[in-house]
Amino acid sequence: MKRSKAIIFGKINADCLRNPAEETSAVKTVGTFGTFGSNQKNDTTKDEEYKDTEAKGIYEVMGFGGFGKKSKQFDIEEMVTEATETARIRHKDALEKTTDKLKPLSLSNDPSVPSPNDSSDSESNEEDLIGPPVPKDLSSTQDDRTEKLGVDPSAERNHAVDSSDEDNSDDEQDLTKSIPMSHEVEMLHGSKAVTSVAADPAGARLATGSIDYEIRFWDFAGMDASLQSFRTLQPCENHPILSLQYSITGDVILVVSSSSQAKVLDRDGFEVLECVKGDQYISDMARTKGHTASLNGGCWHPKVREEFLTCSQDSTLRLWDIEKPNLHKSLIKCRAQNGLKTAPTACAYNRDGYLIAAGCIDGSLQMWDHRKMFVNTTLMLRGAHQNGSEISCICFSYLGNSLATRSCDDTMKLWDIRAFKKPLTVFEDLFSRYPTTDCMFSPDDRMLITGENMKKDSTSGRLLFYDTSSFTKVNEISVTDSHVIRTLWHPKLNQIFVGCGNGTVKVYYDEKRSLRGAKLCVVKTHRKVKQVGVVAAQQILTPHALPMFRQEKPKSIRKQMEKDRHDPVKSRRPDLPISSGQGGRVAQSGGTLSSYVIRNLGLSKRVEDDQDPREAILRFAKEAAENPYWVSPAYSKTQPKPIFQTDEDDETEESASKKQKTE
Known part of the structure; x- marks a missing residue:
């Protein structure tokens, strides 16, 4: 029986009919497909190709030598030695460069500094050392080394001071450039001082409050170059507005006035809630549901959108919930050093909402932990400001480590919460007339901004910028010829809003760095709205009415207005005027108003103007006596007969009345 050739693919042989004894002979006579097959040359070099034991085992079992290309093998020890060698060479180069730079100070001659050309021990130490070595006692021996070289140490110090001054000047220039003040826009709120300014987090709307009891809402997307507010309202009747603040979501705004009840409005100015008023005849403030005296300030929680805080003259701070306006959420009592009550004039949350800070009328700063009971203070500092002067503002930095306070004692102080015993610096000679004058940090915490009220000798109010690291004044802006009360640097818009004492709101922005906000309004041209004088009445549609009662549908409102x-x-034309002379309705009836009334209203018959009215009446006397119609028939039965006196009776009565003269 003739056997067929076996078919193989590469090095895999497939033949079911072949016996294992015939395998050696079949391999020699088998056909191949390309490079996958095996030939006689491959048989001679088979032992050389599969020297590896693992490859031989695979070949004996599977019939092929491996599964393609093998992965590259890495020698870890060799790589580590190469890396250490290159690091040592680079370290040597860096060390040589540093020694070249330090040659004027003769650091290479210092025995305490190891040189790169020392013994093998130093080389072994250099391998473990990372970076150039730090010289020992450099500050103490620096003057001696410079004296050896003939260099005056004082001159070197002056050179170092000059270089530091140059660095500070460069920093001040950078800070000045970061202030958005290349352009300014003025918005008119009214004629009274603007005591509160608030912008929503998105920067779409602005709200301003004044001591004229009004709140104005400004929409930057809907305003044009005329810069007119779209809504004005008086939510707190006859109480000045002290503070405004949008919530973290921007959907509601907190209104704090001089009344004892705070209000929450929505974005369009409609009232959402009003806090309850407490019982002023109860001495224990914990027993009352709300404030019993006028408010001083308020703010929203930075993380929880339903919670807000208010402080009042009743010496308490109260936390409120939007869902429960009829009762405060928590109560905090402020105490002076002698244990008596003291009124908080300003309050604020820190950026995380864990701390509640209050500035009191006795000049103290008191802080409570929001996560604990409000029984004892977490931080307390007596005498932070002058006793009896109101602390008008408390502001936390964006990082949360710094705190700035503004007071009516003409000072602004910068504090570090981690070392709260003394202020970092005190900025003095800042005149403050209004108890709502505030301060705030820049969005990068590099500057501190506050406004200065106008003094008697000054001509304008200023906006001042201070560096928080060097405590120097970076820049100042002369805003207007009035007080500067409120300042707001919006971090998203990069624009500064300033509330002034003359009822104006100044907006400062940069053409390149600022976004939206007032930039949207300036480019829009002001167009007068065409007002419609006549309002057309609504048409009543009666499709099933008869033709005689059916109203015709006007084709055009304009044509219908002209027709009416x-x-x-329909146009309600007034009557023609009554005047002397010819023309008008007087000419038809006579020359006087009485003749006109007689002809048209009084008489049905015409009466000539030249006729005697007595003669006209006596003309009907005979007829009235003969044929009575109105009066005589009514009294004919009951009226007595009249008796008239004659002339003779008159003469006798007169003679009798005269008496004779007696002597």
């Missing part, structure tokens, strides 16, 4: 204008009834 010519109709004296």
